[in-house]
Amino acid sequence: MKVQKCKGTRDLSPEEMARFRLIEGVFRDCCLKWGYGEVRTPTLEYLHLFTATGTLTPNMLGKVYSFLDWDGWSGERVVLRPDGTIPVARLYIENMGDGKIAKLFYVANVFIFEATGKETREKWQCGVELVGVNSPLADVELIKVVLEVLGRLGLGDAELRLSHIGLIRSLLHQLGLSSEQQTRIFDRILDGDREALTKIKPAQPELKEAFSQLLDLKGKSPEFLKDLAALFSQSLPQLKPHLDNFITIVDLLEELGCNYHIDLTSGKGFEYYTGVLFHLFWDGEEIGGGGRYDALIPLMGGGSIPASGFALYLDRLMNLVKPQSAAGSHRILLGSEPSKIGAVKESFRLARQLREAGYVVALNLGGEKLADFRWLVDVRKGPIFILTDQLKGKKFGLKTAGEVLRILGEEGGSKTSPA
Amino acid sequence: MAVKLALPKGRLLDETSALLRRADFGLSGYSKQVRFYHLKCRRFPNLLARVFHERDIPIQVAVGNYDLGICGLDWVEELLAKYPTSAVVKVKDLSYGQAALYITASRLSGAATVRELGLKSGIIRIASEYPNLAESFALKSRWRRFSVFPLWGAAEVYPPESADLALIPVKTGEELSSYGLVKVSKVLEGGAFLIANAASQAGKDLAGVVASIDDGLLATEKTAPSVEVVEVGGDTLAEAGDDTVWLALPDGHQQSPTLSLLSRANIQVNDNLVNRRPTTNLDGVKIKIIRPQDMPLQVANGNFDLAVTGRDWLREHRYQFPSSPVKELLDLKLGKVKIVAVVSKDLAVADVDGLRQFSYESDVPFRVASEYVNIADKYARDNHLGPYRVIPTWGASEAFVPEDADLLIENTQTGRTIARHNLKIVDKLFESTACLIGSAHCVKGKGKRIESIITALKAVVEGG
Structure with missing residues (x-):
């Protein structure tokens, strides 16, 4: 039998893990500095958590990994978390649900079946949830956080596309469709079907006008939105609060010098979104997104608590970042004659001292690639330490650990900057 | 290269057999008393025909064990509901064996539309032989919280006490009424289909077999089942109190020895087994006839207090759910x-x-x-x-x-x-052997009646 991993899964090599940890590290650091706290939720949740609220589309729910637990004779299914936000909302309601503001972030995997083989079924996300506050300022804060993370990863030029789910919902509502039809179209939009909106041909002339204007609304200009708000204030007053909210956010982003595009048709997301929706793209590929979801916590029975959040897609970011090579100046390969117990003891002692001084010290167990190390140390009885600098082609015979450290310092430069 | 064909046992057998006779297949032994499952075909000597339970056929075709199969559309859709990427192709509607699957509810339950059910705050329990279709329907209906009880059969007798809804094939309105059920929503309608494995269809020469099956089709209009609900007089469901003891008795070959054992213990079960709700002389006890395979799960959920099933099915259940409260109360020493x-x-x-x-x-x-x-x-x-x-x-x-x-x-x-x-x-x-099972979580007020049934049966079993 061939040994192989599960279909749709992915192994991460040390080199890939270095990318993973780089992103995770930058993300955690940014969040902590903005005053957010890290949380972790279980991989397993009850399926009804996700069906209860109509929060995932039936299409998504048809692709979750759910099963009966060992005590699931009641038919209560558990599921491998298919989404990051709902479990955090659950955590908030269960442990903090006092209506107070909570600034939370997490790094978690989510599981959704994927049939094409183009993507993995287990995906990693860096997510942020800002619970208990509904203001354009909060939405803008999230956008600033996500842009800061991307900036620090060298992806500051990512494209930011803005849409507004409240506006889309309100538009669909005006079309006079049954609530089932509205839901169906809305689900298609959320599943990423960009044509779902453009295919609609409203019968009423004023709606037709509003529709084409809004769908054509691409580019960067709060003024344009303001014109539209003025235009529709008489004919479609229901759109006004959403347009006003959108304008305030866009104005703020403008003031803060953010680059963005408005594209109402880019609605891919979750059914729990209610307000501004944003997506981040790099070279046409989506690398993250988020938005306002004021309806989620009320639907879950947690009271009328607003919230918004975003997630960055770690698997995609991993292909875009380049961690600084850790190989080189501070890696030391330490060897000794295994049969000489005194030398072995001495080598362990030296290794500890070097590690305490900040060096990476690998013991030579045989088969190591010498090119991965700048320094080689051979420990002989005596003790005598033969230190080789592979970069400069120098060799030193030394008697104490202190001497080894001194030469490493003199020849290798400071430990925090590569030689 | 041999072409492999999977043929159904059960409800589609007669008409499928007739179709293949008209197509001059010359199949040996494909009849009601099918004794062998490996059939020879005179017209296509390279055809390997095998007989399966209808429900296994789409799976066997999807995994590529069989190139072609004949089975009801219901079982094809049941597979696709859970595994939409299955390699099954619907080749031909064979126009017989029409059936419609409905979500049904008890006439007494009150809630009769999908929307009303969606507003329910509690758990909606759906009993069905079609668990995947039931789950997919519940998801599409956006029911907030639901449990699907997968069954081997007899789903029609579950509502309203043992489940809120049943997803069942409905042939006639009379049948539906006799179980006290009303339609909530149609889930599927269709009959026998010729299906093919996608890879076989692309890579194997199936044309001869498919064409001959096509030739054998009668040029008749397919008759959709008429499922008009017919009101029948009197409710079949009498009120049951909270302290009613629910007893499940088996259908099939275990039924007759079980009834005779009960009778020896002076527990009379009247022979009205048609709607699966026989009456009994025991006070405060109600009986339903269900499949023995389904009993442990039903007892675990408290839908039944006592059940006569086989130790094999009890074990099967306990291996899946080791902490289940179901336990064996008495070995009935029947049907070893x-x-x-x-x-x-x-x-x-x-x-x-x-x-x-x-x-x-x-x-x-x-x-x-x-x-x-x-x-x-x-x-x-x-x-x-x-x-x-x-x-x-x-x-x-x-x-x-x-x-x-x-x-x-x-x-x-x-x-x-x-x-x-x-x-x-x-x-x-x-x-x-057959055994009486019950739950470790005994509901208050039922204990005495349960105990007296056990005692009565014990006396008979131990008395030989």
């Missing part, structure tokens, strides 16, 4: 069968050590087919049978060996059926 491990007579394996060696020497995963999925899984696991796969079957497991399974976990009374299918027993797992 052995649960055995079975292989092809032609396989040079004599015991479990031989099985293990065979499984390790094989280049492909070892295949265990069984109606007892969890017992089979545990057997393979405990005996370290290499990398293995359990193939769930719905009966007629003998048809799987040797091409589509290496090992069967089966029950047998005499071993004759096993021998007739050119199979042999290589291991005995355990003996199973």
Whole structure:
């Protein structure tokens, strides 16, 4: 039998893990500095958590990994978390649900079946949830956080596309469709079907006008939105609060010098979104997104608590970042004659001292690639330490650990900057 | 290259057999009393025809064990509801065996539309032989919280006490009314289909077989079943109190010995078994006739307090749910069968050590087919049978060996059926008899009545 991993899964090599940890590290650091706290939720949740609220589309729910637990004779299914936000909302309601503001972030995997083989079924996300506050300022804060993370990863030029789910919902509502039809179209939009909106041909002339204007609304200009708000204030007053909210956010982003595009048709997301929706793209590929979801916590029975959040897609970011090579100046390969117990003891002692001084010290167990190390140390009885600098082609015979450290310092430069 | 065709047992057998006769297949032994599952075909000597339970056919075709199959659209859709990427192609609507699947509710339940059900705050319990279609319907209906009870059969008798809804095939309105059910929503309508494996259709020459089946089709309009609800006089459901003891009795071959045992214990069960709700002389006790396979799960959920089932099905349940509250209360010493491990007579394996060696020497995963999925899984696991796969079957497991399974976990009374299918027993797992089961979580107020039933039965069983 061939040994192989599960279909749709992915192994991460040390080199890939270095990318993973780089992103995770930058993300955690940014969040902590903005005053957010890290949380972790279980991989397993009850399926009804996700069906209860109509929060995932039936299409998504048809692709979750759910099963009966060992005590699931009641038919209560558990599921491998298919989404990051709902479990955090659950955590908030269960442990903090006092209506107070909570600034939370997490790094978690989510599981959704994927049939094409183009993507993995287990995906990693860096997510942020800002619970208990509904203001354009909060939405803008999230956008600033996500842009800061991307900036620090060298992806500051990512494209930011803005849409507004409240506006889309309100538009669909005006079309006079049954609530089932509205839901169906809305689900298609959320599943990423960009044509779902453009295919609609409203019968009423004023709606037709509003529709084409809004769908054509691409580019960067709060003024344009303001014109539209003025235009529709008489004919479609229901759109006004959403347009006003959108304008305030866009104005703020403008003031803060953010680059963005408005594209109402880019609605891919979750059914729990209610307000501004944003997506981040790099070279046409989506690398993250988020938005306002004021309806989620009320639907879950947690009271009328607003919230918004975003997630960055770690698997995609991993292909875009380049961690600084850790190989080189501070890696030391330490060897000794295994049969000489005194030398072995001495080598362990030296290794500890070097590690305490900040060096990476690998013991030579045989088969190591010498090119991965700048320094080689051979420990002989005596003790005598033969230190080789592979970069400069120098060799030193030394008697104490202190001497080894001194030469490493003199020849290798400071430990925090590569030689 | 041989073309492999999977044919149904059961409700579609007669018409499928007639169709293949008109198509001049010259199949030997494909009739009601089908005794062998490997059939020869005169017209297409290269055709390998095998008889399966209808429900197994889409799965066998999807995994590529069979190139073609004939079965109801319901079972094709049941597979696709859960596994939409299955390699099954619907080739031809054969226009017979029309049936419609409905979500139904008790007439007494009040809530009768999908929308009303969506507003319910509690758990909606759906009983069905079609768990995947039921789940998919519940998701599309955006019901907030629901549980699906997968069943082997008799879903129609579950609402309203044992489930809120049943997803069932409905033939006539009278039938529906006789169970006190009303339609909530149609889920599916269709009849027998010729289906093909996608890869076989692309890579194999199936044209001759498909064309001849097409030729055999009668040029008749298909008749959609008319499912007008007919009101029948009087409600079949009498009020049941919270302290009513619910007793489940088996259908099928266990029914008659069970009834005679009950009768010897002075528990009379009237013979109105048609709507699966016989009455009894016991006060405060209500009876439903359901499938023995489904009983442990139902008792675990408190839908029934007592049930007469086989120890094999109790074990099957406990292997899946080790902390289940269901326990055996009394061995009824009826219907003794052995649960055995079975292989092809032609396989040079004599015991479990031989099985293990065979499984390790094989280049492909070892295949265990069984109606007892969890017992089979545990057997393979405990005996370290290499990398293995359990193939769930719905009966007629003998048809799987040797091409589509290496090992069967089966029950047998005499071993004759096993021998007739050119199979042999290589291991005995355990003996199973009928037993009375109950729950460790006894509901208050029922204890006395439950105890008196156990005592009465015990006296008969122990008195010989």
